[in-house]
Amino acid sequence: MKRGVAAFGFLVGLLALRPPPAGAHAFLDHAEPRVGSSVAAPPTLTLVFTEPVEAGFSHLALRAPDGKPVETPALEQPAPNTLRVALPALAPGEYTVEWGVVSVDTHPTDGRFNFSVKKP
Amino acid sequence: MNAAFTVTGWLDLVATVLLAGGLVFAAAVATPAEAGRRTMRVAADALAPVLVASFALVGIRMHEVAGGEGVGFVGRLLAMHWGRYWIGRAAGLVVLRVGLAAARPRWTLLAVFAVPWLLLRSSQGHAGAHGTVPALVDWAHLAGAAAWLGGLAQMALLADDVPAAARLRRLATAALALVVPAGVYAAFLHVPSLDRLLHTPYGQTLLAKLALVAVLLTLGAANHFRHVPALVAGDAVAAVRLRRTVRMELVLAAVILLLSALLGVLPMPHEPPS
Numbered sequence: 001m002k003r004g005v006a007a008f009g010f011l012v013g014l015l016a017l018r019p020p021p022a023g024a025h026a027f028l029d030h031a032e033p034r035v036g037s038s039v040a041a042p043p044t045l046t047l048v049f050t051e052p053v054e055a056g057f058s059h060l061a062l063r064a065p066d067g068k069p070v071e072t073p074a075l076e077q078p079a080p081n082t083l084r085v086a087l088p089a090l091a092p093g094e095y096t097v098e099w100g101v102v103s104v105d106t107h108p109t110d111g112r113f114n115f116s117v118k119k120p
Numbered sequence: 121m122n123a124a125f126t127v128t129g130w131l132d133l134v135a136t137v138l139l140a141g142g143l144v145f146a147a148a149v150a151t152p153a154e155a156g157r158r159t160m161r162v163a164a165d166a167l168a169p170v171l172v173a174s175f176a177l178v179g180i181r182m183h184e185v186a187g188g189e190g191v192g193f194v195g196r197l198l199a200m201h202w203g204r205y206w207i208g209r210a211a212g213l214v215v216l217r218v219g220l221a222a223a224r225p226r227w228t229l230l231a232v233f234a235v236p237w238l239l240l241r242s243s244q245g246h247a248g249a250h251g252t253v254p255a256l257v258d259w260a261h262l263a264g265a266a267a268w269l270g271g272l273a274q275m276a277l278l279a280d281d282v283p284a285a286a287r288l289r290r291l292a293t294a295a296l297a298l299v300v301p302a303g304v305y306a307a308f309l310h311v312p313s314l315d316r317l318l319h320t321p322y323g324q325t326l327l328a329k330l331a332l333v334a335v336l337l338t339l340g341a342a343n344h345f346r347h348v349p350a351l352v353a354g355d356a357v358a359a360v361r362l363r364r365t366v367r368m369e370l371v372l373a374a375v376i377l378l379l380s381a382l383l384g385v386l387p388m389p390h391e392p393p394s
Contacts, residue, residue, distance in 0.1 A: 025388060051249050054200045057186040100185060104201035105249040106178050108185045 026053045026081070026103040033115040041090045041117050045072075051103055052080035058101040060085050065093030080104075092119045122385050124177055129381030131170045134374065136241060138163035139216065140234040140263070141270010147231035148267075148291055150284035155277040157220070164217040171210050178202060205244035212237040238262050245384055247306070254309055257302045264298030267291060268340075269373045276366045280359045282351055289348045292340060303333075311389055320389035329379040332372055339369045 026049040033039045045062060055077040062070040062085075076084045083101070095117065100110035142160040146152050152160070179197055183189070188196065197203045216237070219230045239259045242248060247258035271288050278284055307326060317323035343365055350358035 025390075027390075052201070056196050056200060057182050059186065102182065102185055103249055105245050106181060106200075106202050108181065 025107045025109050026051045026101050035113040038116040046084045049081045053101040061098040063096040090117045092117050125385045126382050128174050129384050130378045133377045135163040135167040137266045137270050141266035143231040143234045144267045145271040145274040146227035149287045153278045156274045205240045208240045257305045260298045261302035264295040268295035285348050316389035322386045322389045332376050336372050
């Protein structure tokens with residue numbers, strides 16, 4: 001009986017430690033500029049994922065309103081779940097961000113979103 | 121590709137459980153039979169090409185995602201989170217294999233080395249990607265399962281040894297005290313709702329695994345409450361029943377480990393954040 005109570009207590013204690021559900025695949029949590037937002041020309045593009053990613057096997061690409069790729073410097077990783085890239089001065093219009101990342105347990109995910117740069 | 125990952129993951133789990141669980145059995149229960157020692161050596165020898173295969177599969181996946189080739193590409197693979205733990209697992213395997221090759225293996229030392237070595241596997245996969253606590257809980261799950269199932273495999277290869285059966289009974293009970301709560305934790309971690317449990321491939325595979333685990337627990341309970349006490353009391357028929365039940369448990373365990381490997385490959389039952 002005592003063992004059963006102890007086991008139940010242990011189980012309850014363990015469940016109390018339970019973190020929020022996690023995905024094992026890195027999904028986009030949020031971005032700066034925000035998904036679908038309209039902003040003044042941003043100096044950087046930052047993507048925050050739901051879990052740590054491997055920067056060495058990940059990429060971000062930015063497409064200009066005419067569909068041509070925007071040249072950007074190398075990807076930075078300021079935090080394990082964050083990728084950032086510096087941006088050149090962007091002209092007004094709608095841009096498309098294409099991303100592909102690999103979570104630290106090697107599962108790949110990708111996606112895309114748009115944001116707009118407003119006229120000054 | 122997923123089938124290759126599943127089969128590799130299954131072979132990895134089976135070999136890891138036989139190796140680490142066999143060492144725990146040798147340290148805590150009884151000196152293994154020669155066939156039991158051979159099983160551990162074969163498991164270690166099999167795990168080496170399995171680790172190489174898993175490295176190759178991850179390499180192919182990373183190449184498809186990001187390109188790259190040659191020595192530099194291999195270096196990038198080894199430098200990533202998964203690759204660093206892969207190096208640790210491979211180095212640990214070499215140590216265990218050398219230890220097993222000794223004429224008189226130092227079982228306690230090898231078991232003390234093998235149990236923390238399992239943490240590298242837990243840190244390498246899904247659980248490790250979620251953080252330290254999930255990795256530690258996964259480790260408890262894996263260590264408990266290894267002690268239980270690896271011990272059963274050794275018991276099946278040992279001639280009717282009554283004291284060993286009684287000690288394995290206690291070890292299996294302690295192992296279950298780790299396996300069950302850690303498994304419940306992992307289920308809550310990975311499956312956010314009843315709907316996702318019932319209507320996703322991951323949830324359905326988990327349900328199938330749980331059903332088989334329930335059967336395995338029932339067989340284990342028969343050993344615990346009937347066959348082993350009867351064996352200790354001198355009932356000769358109990359030895360036959362115990363051997364038969366242990367063999368059934370091992371077959372069932374192999375299927376459960378296959379489902380566990382599949383769970384490591386299937387997408388988690390979550391929607392991407394909006």
